[in-house]
Amino acid sequence: MKTKSTILIVDDIDTNIDILLELLGEKYDVLVAVDGKTALDIANKEKIDLILLDIMMPEMDGYEVCERLKSSEETHNIPVLFITAKTDEDSIEKAYDIGGSDYITKPFKPRELLARIKTQLQLRKLINNLDFIATHDEMTGIYNRRQFFHLAIKRFKETKKNLYAVMIDIDKFKEVNDKYGHSIGDEVIKIVTKTIADSILKDTIFGRIGGEEFALICNAESKAIVMKNIESMREKIEKLEVKAHNGEIVKFTISEGISKAKVKTKKLDELLKEADIALYEAKGSGRNRVIFR
Numbered sequence: 001m002k003t004k005s006t007i008l009i010v011d012d013i014d015t016n017i018d019i020l021l022e023l024l025g026e027k028y029d030v031l032v033a034v035d036g037k038t039a040l041d042i043a044n045k046e047k048i049d050l051i052l053l054d055i056m057m058p059e060m061d062g063y064e065v066c067e068r069l070k071s072s073e074e075t076h077n078i079p080v081l082f083i084t085a086k087t088d089e090d091s092i093e094k095a096y097d098i099g100g101s102d103y104i105t106k107p108f109k110p111r112e113l114l115a116r117i118k119t120q121l122q123l124r125k126l127i128n129n130l131d132f133i134a135t136h137d138e139m140t141g142i143y144n145r146r147q148f149f150h151l152a153i154k155r156f157k158e159t160k161k162n163l164y165a166v167m168i169d170i171d172k173f174k175e176v177n178d179k180y181g182h183s184i185g186d187e188v189i190k191i192v193t194k195t196i197a198d199s200i201l202k203d204t205i206f207g208r209i210g211g212e213e214f215a216l217i218c219n220a221e222s223k224a225i226v227m228k229n230i231e232s233m234r235e236k237i238e239k240l241e242v243k244a245h246n247g248e249i250v251k252f253t254i255s256e257g258i259s260k261a262k263v264k265t266k267k268l269d270e271l272l273k274e275a276d277i278a279l280y281e282a283k284g285s286g287r288n289r290v291i292f293r
């Protein structure tokens with residue numbers, strides 16, 4: 001588990017970088033960029049918690065770097081603290097207008113800078129926690145319904161080619177809850193979630209979209225690969241067991257419906273609808289099976 005926050009320093013002057021490295025190097029993981037382009041590359045590749053950004057740099061200035069960071073979904077959440085020799089009000093106002101979180105002028109007071117960095121990192125942590133709560137299912141830790149749809153729609157727009165949707169439902173789940181109680185029902189949901197999460201293909205979007213209902217969106221080279229993958233989940237899950245409070249062994253299964261995006265598929269909803277129909281077919285034809293549509 002990573003405990004140190006990572007700070008990216010962006011400045012075109014070596015001595016400025018050295019001063020900041022001296023100040024921050026022990027407490028934080030520090031990365032350095034000497035120009036805007038490199039800064040953007042690093043911000044996109046690494047997990048950065050805070051950027052200390054100089055304004056006056058050749059080629060791309062700090063304002064432009066900040067604007068680009070704020071306009072990209074990957075980097076817009078990273079707080080930017082401007083450290084600059086510019087002290088006029090227009091410059092300061094502009095820094096905040098384009099999304100800067102804080103502003104400090106050079107030469108800075110070291111302890112003041114450290115305090116401001118600490119504040120920004122604390123805020124960032126709070127926002128991250130809130131983001132996680134808003135996008136993940138509390139019980140299972142996987143994406144919640146809203147985030148699943150958000151990411152799935154994005155994926156659909158980006159790459160419809162070889163895109164598959166899978167709808168998954170735990171068979172006769174209500175009976176488990178009624179017979180053994182909700183805590184055992186929750187156990188079943190958790191172990192099913194974990195089994196699926198451990199089995200999914202790379203870059204699969206996996207979410208809990210209802211009580212005992214899950215959905216997957218993935219890209220794969222062939223239908224055979226996806227079928228084998230989701231068939232293996234079904235097989236693993238039918239072998240699982242959970243112990244009820246009365247000592248009884250609880251067994252459970254899942255049904256899965258799968259569909260593939262076609263040229264004529266215009267919206268994600270259509271793809272999911274097809275998978276849902278396939279899921280109902282799987283339920284109707286005896287459960288614990290996979291149906292492709």
Ligand SMILES: [Mg+2]
Nearest residue numbers: 012054056057
């Ligand atoms: Mg400079």
